Amino acid sequence: MIAVKHLHKSFRVHVRQARWIDAVRHLWRRQYRTVEAVKDISFTIETGEIVGFLGPNGAGKTTTMKMLAGLLYPTSGEITVGGFVPFEQKPEFKKMMSLVMGQKSQLIWDIPPMETFLVNKAIYDIDDRTFRRTLEELVELLELQPLLTKPTRSLSLGQRMRCELAAALLHRPAILFLDEPTIGLDVHTQEKVRRFIAEYNREYQTTILLTSHYMGDVTALCDRVMIINHGMLIYDGELSVLTETLAPYKRLEIHFPIVPSVPWDDYGEVVAMEDGKVTLRVPRDKVAEVSAHVLQHFHVHDLTIQDPPMEEVITRAFQEGLHGS
Amino acid sequence: MVRKYIALLRMKYVEMLAYRLATIVWMTGAVVQPLITMIVWMNIRPSQSDAFVFYFMALIFVERMTSAWDVWELDREIRHGTFSTYILRPLHPIHWAIAENIVYKGLFLVVLVPFWAVLALFVPVLRLDVTGTQMLLFLPALVLGMMLRFLFSYTCGLLGFWITKVTAVYSMMEVVSLFLSGRIAPLSMLPPVLQQWSIFLPFRYMIGFPIDILTGAANRADIAFGFLVASVWVMLLIVALCLLWKAGLKKNQAVGG
Structure with a gap:
């Protein structure tokens, strides 16, 4: 057409x-x-x-x-x-x-x-x-x-x-x-x-x-x-x-009663750190490991794993460039 | 094409009704300048008062019937990018402008003719003392005037594809035309050099020529030659318009959005 x-x-x-x-x-x-x-x-x-x-x-x-x-x-x-x-x-x-x-x-x-x-x-x-x-x-x-x-x-x-x-x-x-x-x-x-x-x-x-x-x-x-x-x-x-190709990461949102003071950088890239909530960007292949570790070692209210928002994916595409699939 | 024009005329009529006040102001406002000019001339040459009254009343009529505003519309639409919406549709945008001209001039006609008739009851000079031949020549001359001013204005408007605020250039031409079209004074009162020029330039045929036919200021040979020159200008402007349209579309940046 x-x-x-x-x-x-x-x-x-x-x-x-x-x-x-x-x-x-x-x-x-x-x-x-x-x-x-x-x-x-x-x-x-x-x-x-x-x-x-x-x-x-x-x-x-x-x-x-x-x-x-x-x-x-x-x-x-x-x-x-x-x-x-x-x-x-x-x-x-x-x-x-x-x-x-x-x-x-x-x-x-x-x-x-x-x-x-x-x-x-x-x-x-x-x-x-x-x-x-x-x-x-x-x-x-x-x-x-x-x-x-x-x-x-x-x-x-x-x-x-x-x-x-x-x-x-x-x-x-x-x-x-x-x-x-x-x-x-x-x-x-x-x-x-x-x-x-x-x-x-x-x-x-x-x-x-x-x-x-x-x-x-x-x-x-x-x-x-x-x-x-x-x-x-x-x-x-x-x-x-x-x-998939552009976002080999997932978003981990962890809710705590009180956010433990540990070096979160060791777990993944810290996207946001708020009152009672930490948001991490973790490589896809490490997501299971990291979440298991967090659940085991800390008192956690809630933990969610998400694909990164489209906006973020696209922004990365613009920054890093990429060529047809 | 007839169906398209009926639809466009209807729409332009509805639009005109939406602008009632503006239309009235616009129509009456345009009368002021010729009236003042008329009074000035009557003061300078009181002996010819009657002739001036008739000339300037005819001028008001012809000027309104041939007036052209298309350059302002095109300038705005090209500059704001809204012109794109016309280019996208399968009808040349000029038809929208032609329809608009027909509607507004139709209104001018139904207002001005009865107005003249009523006025003629009280002002004897205005009672038309013209032969059938004069009338028969006046009407096509008026139509040629409409075409010339419209084409000139639209062609200038198309320059908007190249120049921002093309109306400035147009306004300058309007000042020239003020003298050469007979709006400031009858052409016979201009210096001989300007009279010579005005015969070959398009401006006289926009306004002064039809009036000269009506007042009897133009003799047979003048009229015949006038129709010839005016027709040549119409053709030249049509060619210019087509060329500018083609080149302008290529230049078009379809701004905005």
């Missing part, structure tokens, strides 16, 4: 120093610097897959996604999405995909979302019956009924995002690009949006590429993740494999 080969994108940006003399000099001589936002990325995505696209701010996620949607012109490399070259701006291409940006709204700001839906109905050539059926379904799934007639500007962020998703899905795109769809949403709404995306993908076999800062989105929705950093793809594979 999506094939990307040796994709590059560089931007020319002004270099501007903060000193006022530089600002004056800047008036007649501008300095430019070339920023390589995306460096040689290649991947393919099959029909119906949900792929998580991860990376810190400025890693190149959104830039890549915008190239896939035809918004940005690639500096070099090849992209085909659903058999089209996105930048050619063919209407047929635009009718088969949607890009939802958490930070940019396609809803018309000062009038109700329903007006945007009606405009999209006409623009995407959706016939009356299909429109009614699709809208009905989306209204139900996303609980939009009370929102349809309120001006967009008066909706809360979560309400707006739900309408945004509906506007993007009215023409039943085969490919959906979601750029930070849950940004700024509360936990409950995030959960709702996730559930909706998962259901939608199951129902319609929509190919979905999703970027997010929230690990929850990725763990809930994606089996496959791509990690990008400094414009390069540093991991592309299963989420579970990533955790």
